[in-house]
Amino acid sequence: MSVPDYQQFMLPVLQFAEDGKLHTMSELRAYCYRKMKLSEADLAERLSSGGRTADSRIYWAKAYLIQARALESPRRGTLQITDRGRELLALKKDRLTNKDLERYQEFRDFHSLSRKSSESKSLPDDLPETAADTANTPEEQMDSILESVNKLLAADLVKKVIEAGDKFFEDLVVDLIRKMGYGIDGHSTQRTNDGGIDGVIYEDRLGLNMIYLQAKLWRNTKVSRPEIQKFIGSLSENKAQKGIFITTSDFSAGARECAAKVSQKVILIDGLELVKYMITYNVGVPVYKTYEMKRIDLDYFE
Structure with a gap:
């Protein structure tokens, strides 16, 4: 078994919050591990950036549900279901996806902005399809792109060393x-x-x-x-x-x-x-461009 994609975590995340109480992310992760029956091997799987794959996908499932206003985060590191979240649970679906969230204008606006931002970037033509696969979180898409670029670099690098x-x-x-x-x-x-x-x-x-x-x-x-x-x-x-x-x-x-x-x-x-x-270790391959992934500093706004 491999770790489910982030959309497969959407329904369990909502089901966990169904009681209407304020919950922490650590409680959510523990619930999702049990609900999705993740094995030790699944929990050991890591992104190339070092983070746990399961935790990243749970985070992005929650983040997308918040963009759809199905969840809210009243305090830092917490989540709570909204009426819209209960509306999604009332659909009695076996799985929720981005298409289900697109019924809400706020999510359509968010998704449209994300797509425009992605399409505006010039990427190599020979990147694998998984780099743009909507089953992957944005963080995983970045990791996939970096992995593809490094594969091309490695092939050129070994030739250069031999020469x-x-x-x-x-x-x-x-x-x-x-x-x-x-x-x-x-x-x-x-x-x-x-x-x-x-x-x-x-x-x-x-x-x-x-x-x-x-x-x-x-x-x-x-x-x-x-x-x-x-x-x-x-x-x-x-x-x-x-x-x-x-x-x-x-x-x-x-x-x-x-x-x-x-x-x-x-x-x-x-x-x-x-x-x-x-x-x-940057031996013969200096860094020539750096991209930063940022998140809101909630302490600053408090």
Whole structure:
């Protein structure tokens, strides 16, 4: 089971408020979890922005019902049913949708404004249909658009890394691991006689703890078990307990199994993970445009 879309939460939200009492959002969420029989896996599902998917959809169901004047929020973080909300419940429907709310002029005005605002923005032509799917909340639509843009960026980024060459790649992986917060210093090694080590990260100023790096700028060939065994041998020669093997391609099942079984801590980062980390930590991809999602500060108006 996956988390229902926000429109499927509309009826449970109204049913919860049917008693006419003033309720809090935490009470509403608890009710909806039970009513929709959400599993632990459902509640663990997150948006790319980090928020819980179920909570976001409950919030937007409530927000749309408020726009339709079926609910009101007399105080911050509360909700209460209105006569219009009871009118919707009297329809005895199994599910409420935006079409049901469009019977009210206030919601039509709100929805029309939202559509005009969305249509006025220029978006890439090759975005998936889910980016504009009305089953998604506005927050999820933004997340979907960002995910699509990052997929296009990642595809271009891995090509650029490969074109830059081996030495650049070795310097890049040192830079990336440091940007991720590991170590206070680091450098790539000499191209010859490096003993199978392409970079070193110092976790302390005296070099008592070090992370050794191996970088393979491969295009289509997967890194196999023998390559991992060589790297583990290099770690043993250097009396090292930590190693990171990074490639622009992928690892075979045998390679991953080998890395998981050794006494040293060996982390494998494939091409997909590499560009994901580069995007997350702004390595070679600076932020050029920022969008802010805002909400009303109720404390200000109070």
